[in-house]
Amino acid sequence: MHDLRIRPATEADLTTLVRLRDDAARWMLTRGITGQWRPGELDEDHFRRVMAGGEVWLAEADGHVTGAWELWWEDEAAWGPQPPVAGYVHRLMVDRSIAAPGTGRLLLGAAERRVAAGGRTRVRLDCLAGNAPLNAYYQEAGYRVVGHKEGKPQPGGAPKSFTLLEKELRQAEEGRD
Numbered sequence: 073m074h075d076l077r078i079r080p081a082t083e084a085d086l087t088t089l090v091r092l093r094d095d096a097a098r099w100m101l102t103r104g105i106t107g108q109w110r111p112g113e114l115d116e117d118h119f120r121r122v123m124a125g126g127e128v129w130l131a132e133a134d135g136h137v138t139g140a141w142e143l144w145w146e147d148e149a150a151w152g153p154q155p156p157v158a159g160y161v162h163r164l165m166v167d168r169s170i171a172a173p174g175t176g177r178l179l180l181g182a183a184e185r186r187v188a189a190g191g192r193t194r195v196r197l198d199c200l201a202g203n204a205p206l207n208a209y210y211q212e213a214g215y216r217v218v219g220h221k222e223g224k225p226q227p228g229g230a231p232k233s234f235t236l237l238e239k240e241l242r243q244a245e246e247g248r249d
Contacts, residue, residue, distance in 0.1 A: 075133060075134075076132065076138065076175070076178055076179075076182070077131070077133070078129055078130070078182045079130055080127060080130075081119070081123060081130045082123075085119075085130055085137075086116040088130070088137050088140075089119045089128065089130075089140055090114065090115060090116055092139070092140055092165045092167055093109065093114050093163065093165055094112065095168070095169070096109060096166070096168075097109035097110055097111045098111050099168055105203060105206075107202055107203070107232065108203055108206070122142050122144070122162075125144075126143055126144040127143040128141070129141055129143060129182070129183070131182070133170075133172075136167070136170050137167065138166065138167050138170055138171040138172075138175055139164070139165055139166040139167060139171060139175055139176070140163070140165050140179075141161055141163060141164045141179055141180075142161070142162040142163045143159055143160070143161060143162075143183055143186060144160040146160070147160040147162075147196070147198075149224055150198045150221045150234060151196060151221075151236065156192070157193055157194055158195060159186070159187030159192050159194075159195055159196070160195075161183045162198075164180060164197075166179065176209075180213055184239065184241060192241075193240065193241050194238055194239065194241060195238070196237065197215065197237050198221060198224070198234035198235065198236050198237070200232060200233075201232075201234055201235050202233075207237075214239050215237035215238060216237065216238060216239070217235055217237055218236050218238045219235075219236040220234065221234045221236055
């Protein structure tokens with residue numbers, strides 16, 4: 073099921089995005105990953121706001137949504153004021169009930185290509201500092217730790233501490249869509 077179709081999310085996808093996010097939160101909790109996401113934490117209005125000021129992307133395979141992510145063009149809450157050299161990936165989500173192994177990496181690659189197509193040379197993300205498996209996942213995908221952000225405000229919850237990760241995009245990636 074690696075024949076993914078990537079498309080921008082629309083208003084009609086809001087319920088699906090909330091379901092993906094809540095399912096991912098439940099998956100983490102069943103594996104003892106606490107403090108990252110909670111079911112019910114984000115609603116349709118959250119994704120609507122992101123679509124108004126950034127981008128939300130969906131991945132589909134065989135007619136089913138298999139994952140999604142948010143792409144922001146700035147993230148002052150985590151990174152402070154920055155020159156326009158990066159895209160910021162947030163809420164990378166995979167529907168583990170139907171997605172093939174490796175889907176998360178494919179989504180991350182699609183996000184990186186979108187950032188490059190937007191003329192940026194870096195992809196940045198933040199990861200809950202205490203989530204060692206997820207921090208390792210991003211490092212294995214070529215991201216390097218470049219800092220930490222203590223007390224970052226969270227939608228619907230208390231501030232948390234994050235690891236800041238960055239990946240420099242190769243020139244070859246810039247020409248792909």
